[in-house]
Amino acid sequence: MIEYPILEKDATIGITAPSSGVDVELHDLVKQACRRMESNGFRIQCGETVWTQDKAKSAPAKKRAIEINGMLQDESIELIIPPWGGELLIEILEEIDFEKIKPKWILGYSDLSVLLLAITLKTGMATAHGTNLIDLRGEYSDDTTAMWKSVLSTKSGDSILQNSSANYQKEWQHDNPTPCIFHLTEQTDWKTVTNKNEKIQGRLLGGCIDAIRHLIGTPFGDVKAFSKQFIDDEPVIWYFENCELPTTDLRRSIVQMKLTGWFENCSGIMFGRSAANQPVGNYMIEDVYQELADELRVPIIYDIDCGHVPPQLTFINGAYADVEVKDGTGTVLQSFK
The missing domain is CATH 3.40.50.10740 (Murein tetrapeptidase LD-carboxypeptidase, N-terminal domain)
Structure with a gap:
């Protein structure tokens, strides 16, 4: 529990x-x-x-x-x-x-x-x-x-519902803070690899992929043991945000997670908006998402409100979530069960 x-x-x-x-x-x-x-x-x-x-x-x-x-x-x-x-x-x-x-x-x-x-x-x-x-x-x-x-x-x-933002901040202006700190000028648009509406359910786990990838293979990153001990092997929704990685480094990190078993019993993956994701050659971030969808056969949602391109939702590691993307907007219902 x-x-x-x-x-x-x-x-x-x-x-x-x-x-x-x-x-x-x-x-x-x-x-x-x-x-x-x-x-x-x-x-x-x-x-x-x-x-x-x-x-x-x-x-x-x-x-x-x-x-x-x-x-x-x-x-x-x-x-x-x-x-x-x-x-x-x-x-x-x-x-x-x-x-x-x-x-x-x-x-x-x-x-x-x-x-x-x-x-x-x-x-x-x-x-x-x-x-x-x-x-x-x-x-x-x-x-x-x-x-x-x-x-x-x-x-x-109990449960709590969060909605996707109306607008997000394109770039930081530290010398020009607004009353709410951020400059929310760009229209938010949650996307899916299929370009269709998606629904996924499962236990939330995730974070900044640049950092949490280094837990792989350590005593602090044992996803299998956690799944068995605390969530009775329920499906997992992973959420990631990329701070600095180019597409190839992101891809390497995702493959390593897959090889170590992090995506076993995965019901879907969400990626936050990112100012990184720089292409290497013609290898684009959309290619990374498509390859992951093809390999895992689960929905891939991206450009969600998570990470270094604010604002961001509050995701609870361990909570059961019902996520829905419909026509560019998203809802996340988290149940504390």
């Missing part, structure tokens, strides 16, 4: 940087986000790693691990959010005491998805792939991003 934490209105939120911390010149962004969370009734507990960054990480692995282990084991903390992602979270996995984690949400994306997926696979506790702290500093959140609170407040046994 999957264990679902629940977020209460007056919850304490732990802010820690298990991957990248924040350079001094950007500290005000964190402070703005913390004030915004406090204005919404949350209590904030901020760790030391948030305020430092050196050699592509917030702090040495031991220090990062000690800090996040403390928050993971603290019963008074109901939610952990990092300031943002980074590069080297994988260094701390062997230091995480998975057996002592208390029920709580961990929310984020990018490099944090390494920790999210590892925790769900090892413990059966649901984790949340969605917005990070920095993107919650605005006067308000767009409708898609704002759903994170509703999703994390859903009780075990």
Whole structure:
């Protein structure tokens, strides 16, 4: 059985940087986000790693691990959010005491998805792939991003529906923030390989493919054991987002996942919008999706609201999802069962 934490209105939120911390010149962004969370009734507990960054990480692995282990084991903390992602979270996995984690949400994306997926696979506790702290500093959140609170407040046994966004952000303009942080100028269009409407059902697993692919073959990426122990071998819907990989590297990663058995009992795969996916020669991203559909014989949905091209839905690793794509729009109904 999957264990679902629940977020209460007056919850304490732990802010820690298990991957990248924040350079001094950007500290005000964190402070703005913390004030915004406090204005919404949350209590904030901020760790030391948030305020430092050196050699592509917030702090040495031991220090990062000690800090996040403390928050993971603290019963008074109901939610952990990092300031943002980074590069080297994988260094701390062997230091995480998975057996002592208390029920709580961990929310984020990018490099944090390494920790999210590892925790769900090892413990059966649901984790949340969605917005990070920095993107919650605005006067308000767009409708898609704002759903994170509703999703994390859903009780075990209940369901929550999310809709695809109306518009997405084509490019970041960090020096020109809007009241909701993002510049949502482009019309959202969820696509399918078949160019037809699709419906898929199954347990959600996924994250940033650049990062989670490195769990393959480790004790933290045992999908078969998770499927048997926690979801009774129910079908799995994978969701991926690509931060930086060209088409060939993405293809290699997907093939490795297939060869290691990650796609056994897979009912469908979803890919987020991406500013990467650069073609190699005439090998296009659509070719990657088509080959995957041909090999697995399951629906492939792409350009969904997930990842580094915001806004994004809040996907719960371990939740049972009913996904439907119809005429370019999408719905995701997640059931906490």
